[in-house]
Structures are given as structure tokens and as C-alpha cells.
Amino acid sequence: MADDASEPEGSEEEMKRRFREALERKRAEQADANATRGGKDAGKVHGTHGPAGNRRSFRRKTGG
Numbered sequence: 001m002a003d004d005a006s007e008p009e010g011s012e013e014e015m016k017r018r019f020r021e022a023l024e025r026k027r028a029e030q031a032d033a034n035a036t037r038g039g040k041d042a043g044k045v046h047g048t049h050g051p052a053g054n055r056r057s058f059r060r061k062t063g064g
Helices: 002-037
Strands: none
Touching: none
16 A cells, blocks of 8 residues: 555656656757747747838718
């Protein structure tokens, strides 16, 4: 019975260790990718809010 009680804790620690290692690998890959780009525009979305091509005009509806 003593082995059964220690096994879930050990496997939980093992799982946490694996997640930490995976996260470290992911961060390292992202750091390498940003370094090759020079750190500019590292996000996935580019140029979402730019100046509008023309000015929009809005008119209020009158009763009808």
C-alpha cells in the first residue's frame, strides 16, 4: 500500500517536470525566431489598425 500512495505523487511531479521542459523548449524556439527577425513585429498579426483609405461620412436618418 505504501507504493500505491507514493506513485501518484511521483507521476504528478514527473508530469510537471515534462510540462516545464516543454515550455522551456517552446520559449527557446520563440526567442530564436525573434532573434532572426531582429525583434521587430514578433506578433502574428501585422498592420491591423492603419489609416483609412478615405474618410467615411455618416448621416442621421430623418423621420420617415
